[in-house]
Amino acid sequence: MNRIYAVANQKGGVGKTTTAVNLGAYLAAAGKRILLVDVDPQANSTSHLGVDRKSLPVSTYNVLLDGVPAANAILLTQQVHLDLLPSAPSLAGAEVELVGMLAREHRLARALAPVTDRYDYVIIDCPPSLGLLTINALVAARDGVLIPVQCEYLALEGLGHLLKTIYMVRDNLNPGLTIAGVVLTMYDSRTNLSKQVVEEVRRYFPAYVFQTVVPRTVRLSEAPSYGETILNYAPATAGAAAYQALAEEVLGRNRD
Numbered sequence: 418m419n420r421i422y423a424v425a426n427q428k429g430g431v432g433k434t435t436t437a438v439n440l441g442a443y444l445a446a447a448g449k450r451i452l453l454v455d456v457d458p459q460a461n462s463t464s465h466l467g468v469d470r471k472s473l474p475v476s477t478y479n480v481l482l483d484g485v486p487a488a489n490a491i492l493l494t495q496q497v498h499l500d501l502l503p504s505a506p507s508l509a510g511a512e513v514e515l516v517g518m519l520a521r522e523h524r525l526a527r528a529l530a531p532v533t534d535r536y537d538y539v540i541i542d543c544p545p546s547l548g549l550l551t552i553n554a555l556v557a558a559r560d561g562v563l564i565p566v567q568c569e570y571l572a573l574e575g576l577g578h579l580l581k582t583i584y585m586v587r588d589n590l591n592p593g594l595t596i597a598g599v600v601l602t603m604y605d606s607r608t609n610l611s612k613q614v615v616e617e618v619r620r621y622f623p624a625y626v627f628q629t630v631v632p633r634t635v636r637l638s639e640a641p642s643y644g645e646t647i648l649n650y651a652p653a654t655a656g657a658a659a660y661q662a663l664a665e666e667v668l669g670r671n672r673d
Contacts, residue, residue, distance in 0.1 A: 420671065421529070421539040422597055423558035424565065427582075428575045429545035431567040432602030434461040435637055436660075437542040440563075442646035443664035445498035449537040452491065455504035456481075456525065456554055457544040458511070463503040466494045467644025476505035480528045481553070482514055487528045496646065500536070508550070515549045522590050525553035547582045555586040561597025566618055568604045568611040568630075573618070598670070599626045600663065603633040629663040632656060 424437040437453060445451045455462040456477050460470035470476075479485040480502070492501045515521045525541075533539055540563075541554040555562065562583055566572050580596075587594040599622050605611045619626050631637075637656035640647050647657045 419533055419537050419539065420560040421533060421541070421558055422560055422563050423541045423543055423551075423554040424563045425543040425551055425554065425579065426565055426575075427545055427547045427551070427579055428567075428572060431572055432565045432600075432631060433545065434465060434542055435641075436563070436565045436600055436602060436631070436663075437540050438462055438465045438641075439637075439647050439656075439660040440664055440667065441499055441538070441540050442496055442648045443661050444538055444667065445496055446648060446661075447664060447668060449498060449668075450535065451499045452502060452532065452536045452539045453499065454502040454525075454529065454539060454541040454554075456508070456550050457504055457542055458506060458509035458550075459544070460504035460506065460508070461641070462542040463501065463505070464644065465641040466499075466501055466646070468492060468494075468501065468503050470503065470505050473503055473505050476503050476508065478505055478508040478511060481508075481511055481524050487532045491532065496649065511550060512548045515553075521549060522552050522556050526557035529557055547578065552582070552586060552590070555583065555594060556591045558591070559593060561595040563598050563600060564596065565600045565602045566614075567602050568614045570610060570614065573614065596622070596625050598667070600629070600631065601626065602631040604630045605633050627663060627666050629659055629666055631659040631663070 441451045441453045463470045475490040480487050494501050543551045543554045632655050634656040636651040636654045640650040
């Protein structure tokens with residue numbers, strides 16, 4: 418059975434795209450067929466995988482707004498088993514354009530339905546906001562939300578707003594929506610604050626927090642500028658080991 422996850426957090430800079438891309442890469446390396454769906458107008462997942470977001474003939478904008486079949490927009494990436502439904506800067510106007518459309522919250526779910534059976538995992542990278550694009554992703558996320566949480570105090574403050582949105586979508590639009598897991602990112606072992614945030618998040622979400630903690634590393638920050646995943650760019654680093662371990666946890670949870 419295939420699984421569809423949204424990777425969401427309305428706070429920017431928490432490792433959301435890094436998690437979506439690198440988790441997808443390691444799941445693909447494990448032999449799973451992966452579709453990474455970029456619904457962020459910044460198109461960071463798209464450029465992270467070496468695709469020029471400014472020269473795309475079709476993107477998630479055309480899929481959501483123009484009814485272009487998702488299959489016509491999906492691209493192969495440099496990694497076997499990892500495909501991409503790319504975003505483009507034009508998606509920035511989608512929040513306004515979607516407002517007047519019928520069943521506006523379900524457009525992504527309906528667009529993805531014809532292609533999801535081709536994949537074992539569909540991972541949707543959301544924008545850092547709680548607007549219509551993120552709501553579309555939460556409606557499409559049949560198997561839940563993966564929430565990256567940066568190991569800093571301010572990252573905890575907005576978590577309540579995200580949870581309210583998740584519960585609202587569950588109650589009104591997607592009854593099966595759950596928290597699939599919380600991923601602790603940008604951990605700095607040298608600071609007491611990082612350790613305190615880990616303890617705090619584990620106390621509030623004991624059933625959801627992954628054991629893997631992703632460290633703050635230079636290589637993880639560098640990889641997107643080369644259009645590569647950490648698996649290809651620096652596979653022998655702590656960041657790579659963390660995302661490999663996270664992928665193994667995701668696979669393990671789905672075997673249970």
